Amino acid sequence: MTPAVIASVETMLEKWKGQEGKEIEVFHEFRLLTSEVISRTAFGSSYLEGEKVFAMLNKLSIIMSRNLYNTRIPLINKLWKPADMLESEELAKEIQYYVMKMVKKREDKVVNGEADSFGNDFLGLLINA
Structure with a gap:
């Protein structure tokens, strides 16, 4: 690397x-x-290509640190979710969407013959495995 x-x-x-x-x-x-x-x-x-993902990860870490010492009651969280929890779930879905988009793009390149491997970076090694 x-x-x-x-x-x-x-x-x-x-x-x-x-x-x-x-x-x-x-x-x-x-x-x-x-x-x-x-x-x-x-x-x-x-x-610059992944700036949006980094911004979402930064926002997610702020939410997590803000709620690090909050006490949660398991049954209440199933009935009513705080705004921070809803926002963190939405951020997690968006991050997963962008990462899966990157994975799909690489898979398509290999399938179409535009590339002979998934790449030698960490993501490429994970996809190959």
């Missing part, structure tokens, strides 16, 4: 070259770099 990491760093450095003499917010840039590396190594795509 080293080539994917190198490609991400090179993309970041090219972006920085256009900003010579200007201040760069390093925290933001490295957060983007981390997301880019995860996206390329896990899904074989750039961060």
Whole structure:
């Protein structure tokens, strides 16, 4: 996965070259770099392609951390669900939809002969298995 990491760093450095003499917010840039590396190594795509999934995952983690210490009564949750639970369920469905869309796209490419494998990133290895 080293080539994917190198490609991400090179993309970041090219972006920085256009900003010579200007201040760069390093925290933001490295957060983007981390997301880019995860996206390329896990899904074989750039961060910009998976930006919506990352935004949904971020929102889901905020909801989960907000409700980490809430006490739940099992029977009441079946009758009445809090807004956070409904929103987290909807986010989980959307995330699953986007990941399955990526899987289907790769399967279609292999079936149509456009690609000879599912890819060498994490998602491709999982699909192959």
